[in-house]
Amino acid sequence: MDKYMSRPEIAPGDEDNTALEVDLTNKFLNGELSFAEYSSEWYCADKKDDFCDNDDRLSDEDAEESPSTQSSEKVTRRRKVTRLTPALMGLMGEANLRFARGDKDMAEKMCHEIIKQVPAAAEPYQTLAQIYEDDPEKSLQFSLLAAHLSPSDANEWLRLAAISKQRNDIKQEMICYTQAINADPKNIAIHLKRLEVLTMLEESKYPLNNINRVKCYHRIVTALPSSEGDTIMKYARLASTMYHNNNEIEKTLEVMTNAYEKCSKYFTAEDLNILLELLITKKAYKTCIEIFVGHVGVEIEAEIQTIRKANDEIEEQTHYLNCTIPDNLPIDLRSKLLVCFVHLGAINLVQTLLQDFLSNDVEKAGDLYMDIEEALSTVGYHELAMQLLEPLVQNTSFDLGAVWLKHAECLYKLGRENDAIESYYKVLKHAPQHPTARKKLFTILEKKGSINEALEILQQDYKYVVNAGLLYEQYMILKKYNRPLKYLEVGEALLSKTFPRYRHQSELKIALRTKGAIIELIHNFRAMRGENPFNENDIHFDEEEDFKLTAEEEWLIFKDLMEVAHIHKQYSTMQRLSYGAIMSKALAPHRKNLEFLCFQSCLLNNDYINAMRFIREIAHKIPGARSWTLLNFVLNAIDEYPQVKFLYRLFEKDCSMIKKLFLGNHFITSGRYLVALKYFLEYHEQCKEPISALLVAITSLVMAAQKTMDKHHNLVLQGLCYLSIYHKLRKCNHESYYNIGRAFQMLNINNLAIAYYEKVLNSNSIAKCAKHGAIDLKKEAAYNLVLLYKGHSPQMARRYLNQYLVIE
Template sequence: MDSNPGYSGQMDEEELTQKFLRGEITFAEYSNEWYGKDDEDLDDKADDDEPCPIPAQLKEKFNSKRRSKYTRLSTALLGLMGEANIRFVRGEKEIAEKMCYEIIRQVPNAPEPYQTLAQIYEGDAEKHLQFSLLAAHLSPSDAHEWQRLAAISKEKNDAKQEMLCYSQAVKAEPQNIDLHMKRLELLTALENINYPLNTLKVTRVKCYHKIVTSLPPSEGETIMKYAKLAASLYHSGNEIERALEVMAAAYKKCSSLFTLEDTNLFLELLIARRQYQTCIEVFVANAEVEIEAEIQTLRDDNNIVEQTSYLNCRIPTNLPIDLKSKLLVCFIYLKAFNLVRTLLDDFLTNDVEKAGDLYMDIEEALSAVGNHELAFRVLEPLVKNQSFDLGAVWLKHAECLYQLGREDEAVNSYFNVLKHAPHHADARQKLFNILERKNCIDDALRILNQDYKLTVSAGLLHQQCLILKKYNRTLEYLDVGVMLLYKTFVKFRRPEEFKFARYSRSPLELIHNYRISRGEKPFNDDIHFDEQETFKLSPQEEWELFKELLSIARKYGKYHVMEKLSFGALMSKSLAPHQQEIEFLCFQACLLNQDYSNALILVKDFAQKYANIVCWNMLNLISNLSDDHIQSKYLTRLFNKKPHIIKNLLIGYTYLTSGRYLMAMKYFLEYNEHRKDALSALTVAVTFLNMVSVRTIDKHHNLVLQAMAYLLKYQQLRKCDQETFYNLGRAFHMLSLNNLAIEYYEKVLACEPLPACEQHGVMNLTREAAYNLCVLYKDHSPKVAQSIMLKYLVI
């Protein structure tokens, strides 16, 4: 085991002692390892008269553990110890020291040899302190010795060791108030210099608590002072159980010193822990309340049970109203409704303006036990008072009416709740249920609408989605569903932000930086979900809702909504398993929304990941639709790893659309040489025809002849008369050889349609050919053009 603190179990006693003596561990660490704990025990017995709250079995185990450390020396070792002391007195220190170490070797947890060694090393301050600490630790009942060691630790500026010494002194003499005060003074001094108190394992409230549990009843005023201080600190830290412990200890020792304020605090803590019977006893003992009760013995499932029935109660006229309200609350929870009704009549005569909060406490107790009729009596004066025209009060009023079956009146109360708290989800849900039962569907659905400028309930949005779906309000369902998904999806502001959603690392940070660069607020502040709400869609529910909303948006042409949803899904952690499918949905949404720049980014990514004909076709499609044509350099890089002849077709098309016909011809000829199919021949022919239109290129006649040669080769390979006649007609039309163009267009009209296609049905180029004929005839033969139009182009 290394010398670093943080032990997982108790090490060998001799090894532990040697580590301390060598300075490898501090005394606090040594003490912690020795006892297995380094915090003081607040439940230590204060004196012999006070019962120990530790259970008997645990107490016996704890005491046996302590006894195992405080071993007494055997007769032989006692003789050796006496010999060592005689040698020390005679000045034979080396022999005395060896004798002490021999005793420590055999019994390392006996205090006597350490005491003698401390005297031997009195001239060596460090060793004297070490042996003195060990001796005091093994015989901890000497409070004066602990005080002396605390003073030495203070001189050495060792605050942690000083505090430990004072804590041990307090344990040795728990009824010594001076020791408690010195420890508190040290704690105050350390607080003033901002010492890290969390390393001491001693807090101010624990010191207060220890004083209360340690001092005898004769120190009643001191006990009360520190009990109230401790209770206040515990209460502010929401440690109700601890606050009750310290007040109960003070009450047990000096209940006669409890003022009405103290009693009120004690009762409040008892009620918080539902100790209503104890509260009644406190009222009788400290508040001069007289109660008549009888105890009935009942048999329940072969068990004898005692039940207390409260018959009468007499309250002093000068009893403060807050104590009256607490007595009433106790009787409510004890279900003594015969007394509750009488006491409630008296209580309701108090001014609502001054006692409104107490009214609320009583109403809460009545509602908790299900007595909504009496709860409603308490609420009526509150809702009529202007000072308590609050959403919380109206909500309780509405709940009481709802529970009593008075739904028509409850509607008005729920509307008052929403007037004060428009974001209250539960009130909206209850109001919807009432209006739906009354068949006021439109009003009920409007009630579910939340103001997105306020705090939004995701749970209510989900309920609204289900209800809108139930009533076939499809577009409203789409809007609300999108808002619900914004709980996990990013709400994009513009299409330029979509590209950041594809980055796997810190996409949110990229979006925020982009917004900052534009001088905008980085975070979406237009919708705030209730952070305290526990509702959350499961990953499967989120996925199903996303797909359904996407389908609705597509059906109704809400393509911008499709795109926002799709890119939002890319950044949802719960939808990460569906990443591949979502990416393709993003691509579809971009196409439908004509966002070709983002579609281009996505399709490039597809082409890198999935090298197949489908991806290359999509790449070519976006190239046709986008103003930013695919660059040849990108295509070259794309096909470097996995060469494919389709590269020539794509790069050739890129050069063709950019007007670089010679480069296009190079790639198309290579493609034609490799494939020798109809498409490759057509691409070469089209390139030759485009070159004819360029004035800077010579020998146009040769280009025309070559174009026609490849067109005829295309006709031979294609073996589809209507298509080939049409393309030949277009070529002659382009070359202004109108007589030949007319001939081939007329051949198109005379041909049968193209073979049927499973995806597109029958393909027919008749109308296209007829239109081109009309264009050729309209200037010179308008009647022929009109007859062709009437025959082929009229629907």
């Protein structure tokens, strides 16, 4: 036997396939794969067709698939029938002889040796199936493998389908019938059996994956000979209906074309109407004319001219001279003939045939009128198109927005702008939100100089579905005509497509703490609370519209709107826009700028609670004098929440002196003067700044005014002492005199208060500004003097009033 053991040579490109064959075969024989899975690995990697073809050629179904389809996801492997070498054929013959003599063990060993060398040969599996006749399971496995590797025997596949049916393996039965069809595609009985099995699978709600009834119908149409015309037409109609319902125009045309080529004489007027409709959709007008002449009985007289182009190419042009139509030709076929002539440029025939067509009742043929009108408008014959539109708009059954739109556009193309305006208004009467009608009407009105009316036409009703593209055009036009407040309203509506509005403070917290898919998180948060994810008064945009702002456009529009809102003091709008922007996915790269804009909007809108949320983050991320000044401003404006813990955290690492200043300021505003004095004194001991001396003085004097405090005189003396220190450190007599005067006025030491206020009036200004003039405190000092003199010396009060406080 050694002479039979030589292994055949394997081409380098086939090594991977051979290894895969061995692996799949072993898994199948070991029960790790079902036959459906085994065959699927080889032939059904393409998910678009679960009916595999296992012969050495492509089936009709597969020929229909484009190369790009056949290479999807996994490469579909096509098997060539493997032939044994002469040496292995001899070994195979000896194995069969041993089996015939009853030596099953040796015959099995020989078969396995052949499988080891050539796993894709069918012969050893056929013999093994016979050897294991007593074991139905194994015998079936080997029979399936043998048929799979040599798939041209339809009867064998039918036998295996019957066995699978007995075992109630419907999936395997389906595959067997499919392979039988591949082997004998013209056998209608096999096709019908496969459809029966498919019906059983559907009724039992078996997961069909990509098993497709319409492909079974399509396969019948392509496989049967033309002598089976009735059957072909039956399944062609079924397939075309299913393809059409799935909007698969290419497939619908393909199946109807196949049927027409095989049995055109079986086509009814309805079938021809469907075929012609599909061909017109694909702009195959000459093919339609051939069908009219060859099948319908239309007689056409034409001449062909040969024209040499500039590049020496020769082109044949057909000129249609005359046309005779049978009297019994249905009107829908007449309309399609007209459409074909329109697109083929036979305008002389169109004019002649159109008069006859217009004699038909508009009530019954209105849709066909529209088809011809659309063809005429497409190629620019608007005068002829108007002959079809006028009867339509005069008929109450076709008093529709779409018809009036065609009418208006045709009038506009003909230069009848006034009539077009009236028709466009009719469109808006039927479809108030129609974006095309609004755009065209705006263009005409703008051209005529009616700017206000034109701008009103662009306004959509936000209660209904809104077109974002029209909203963007309105935004740009309002900007062009400088209508800022309306421009701001429309811009905010446009950005609301991607800018959500928050409902609760907790949603704002989510937006501030999260980067990324903020909108999705907020919608999930609302769903958890049992709320509608969307607001009732949200604008509903047209989901079928493909208009979308780019991230850069969205950012520029947002900045522009914020500027306009600031100029016109629309601070609530600023706050809404900035909150929406921070939740927008497209503006995530501008997060830092947006946080600061949110803070500014809150400040301008006097929303200090939310301003505090933002300034806390800013102070942490960007420590410095500016952020601390802003923080101090907000702290002074907000009284509801203590911020001591936050201040401790903010200054826990650096800036210990600033920490004391902030804490002292916080405690003095909250009425805890003794604690505030402690922090101010600590700050002054190290910094020796005029502000710290002033704060210590103020705190001491305020404490002295409290009834609950002891040693009032000591506190007053301490306050006056620090005021003196403040005066020396400040080196600005004008300001320090005023503050000292205020302190004496608070202590009710009026004579000294008057003296210091007089010094303020006699001292130089703090600074001079080219824009604002002298910057000083003279008016404030004069007003305080008026208050002091008002009770006991009205003349002096009036003198100061007239000299310093008269508005010129």
